[in-house]
Amino acid sequence: MAQTVPLLDLVAQHQSIRDDVVAAMLAVVERQAFIMGDEVPALEEAIARLSHVRHAVACASGTDALLLPLRTLGLLPGDEVIVPSFTFFATAGAVHNAGGTPVFVDIDPATFNLDPEAVAAAVTPRTRAIIAVDLYGQMAAIERLAEIAGRHGIPLIEDGAQSIGARRKVDGVWRMCGELATVGTLSFFPSKNLGGWGDGGMMLTQDDALAARLARLRLHGGAKQYHHEEVGFNSRLDTVQAAVLLVKLRHLAGWSEARRRAAARYDDLLRPIGAVRTPVVDPANEHIFHQYTLRVERRDALVEHLRGRGIGCAVYYPVGLHLQPCFGHLGYARGSLPETERAMAEVVSLPVYPELTESQQAIVAGAIRDFYA
Numbered sequence: 562m563a564q565t566v567p568l569l570d571l572v573a574q575h576q577s578i579r580d581d582v583v584a585a586m587l588a589v590v591e592r593q594a595f596i597m598g599d600e601v602p603a604l605e606e607a608i609a610r611l612s613h614v615r616h617a618v619a620c621a622s623g624t625d626a627l628l629l630p631l632r633t634l635g636l637l638p639g640d641e642v643i644v645p646s647f648t649f650f651a652t653a654g655a656v657h658n659a660g661g662t663p664v665f666v667d668i669d670p671a672t673f674n675l676d677p678e679a680v681a682a683a684v685t686p687r688t689r690a691i692i693a694v695d696l697y698g699q700m701a702a703i704e705r706l707a708e709i710a711g712r713h714g715i716p717l718i719e720d721g722a723q724s725i726g727a728r729r730k731v732d733g734v735w736r737m738c739g740e741l742a743t744v745g746t747l748s749f750f751p752s753k754n755l756g757g758w759g760d761g762g763m764m765l766t767q768d769d770a771l772a773a774r775l776a777r778l779r780l781h782g783g784a785k786q787y788h789h790e791e792v793g794f795n796s797r798l799d800t801v802q803a804a805v806l807l808v809k810l811r812h813l814a815g816w817s818e819a820r821r822r823a824a825a826r827y828d829d830l831l832r833p834i835g836a837v838r839t840p841v842v843d844p845a846n847e848h849i850f851h852q853y854t855l856r857v858e859r860r861d862a863l864v865e866h867l868r869g870r871g872i873g874c875a876v877y878y879p880v881g882l883h884l885q886p887c888f889g890h891l892g893y894a895r896g897s898l899p900e901t902e903r904a905m906a907e908v909v910s911l912p913v914y915p916e917l918t919e920s921q922q923a924i925v926a927g928a929i930r931d932f933y934a
């Protein structure tokens with residue numbers, strides 16, 4: 562049946578900015594400047610400013626934005642990288658592809674983000690890095706994780722693919738997603754809050770030498786063409802993508818504000834339903850609601866009910882990475898990460914995007930109310 566409320570409506574957003582984005586793209590086409598054109602450094606500068614970092618280095622995807630900094634570590638077999646299990650696959654896949662072993666750690670049940678105490682307990686002499694994920698649009702306890710990483714002299718990578726522009730008050734100062742990590746990473750996958758017309762990503766850092774190395778690694782490991790200090794990758798961001806993203810970036814703050822308003826409306830509509838727990842925002846955080854994610858009773862039946870009414874919804878994520886067949890050799894049993902496994906069974910994400918209307922939200926909330934009635 563036709564969806565009455567889609568999970569995401571990229572067409573609605575596109576229509577609101579169509580002329581500006583198409584013009585920016587055509588300007589690149591007319592110049593035929595597809596590779597490392599002026600829009601790429603312009604986007605890097607703009608996002609560095611937004612994220613309070615000295616350097617932003619664009620690359621081909623959010624996955625590569627994780628892989629490249631991991632490759633700088635020269636991981637050897639058996640080297641460990643602490644990651645959450647309750648995240649998108651790329652967080653741990655990048656560790657494997659960089660030659661390391663992911664060590665999965667449980668989450669804080671309130672925010673779904675890494676539990677710093679569990680992280681501290683998981684550090685061993687072979688731990689080479691920690692990757693925190695800012696899940697669903699709110700930052701992890703990044704200052705505590707940075708402190709743990711600093712104590713052990715290892716880097717903290719902040720996977721901000723879902724959280725561009727999110728911020729967190731630390732000692733009374735607003736800190737941006739990516740600002741306090743050794744490297745912060747972003748994704749411009751089309752469904753992310755700042756989405757391109759294809760794949761794209763970015764690496765953020767305060768470290769001058771690391772920024773130069775990452776910029777080199779995305780260009781086959783050579784700062785100067787045909788001269789290679791190390792073996793790198795072809796992981797550039799297309800100029801066309803940078804042009805599209807520069808236009809969309811002007812709207813990002815307003816879009817995030819609209820997402821927060823939509824989340825507040827859902828909170829009001831859904832709080833009275835006993836079987837539903839609305840998202841917990843850490844009081845230190847300003848959330849950007851990449852996802853609006855509930856914990857609910859009888860989750861799978863609710864998902865079926867909503868889909869039957871033409872309402873988009875999704876489960877991020879139904880299987881923790883510690884239980885994925887591809888990581889079976891690591892030996893994690895069911896029950897080893899109880900909060901992750903509870904979340905896998907209870908979460909459901911509702912439609913949330915800047916163009917979502919109040920009447921659409923009323924339809925979604927009404928359907929949930931009917932299910933539990």
Ligand SMILES: *Cc1c(COP(=O)(O)O)cnc(C)c1O
Pocket residue numbers: 622623624625648649651652694720722723747748749750760761762
């Ligand atoms: C989307 C996402 C990525 C990967 O980004 P791509 O641009 O699709 O490669 C990595 N981590 C998280 C948490 C994500 O949500």
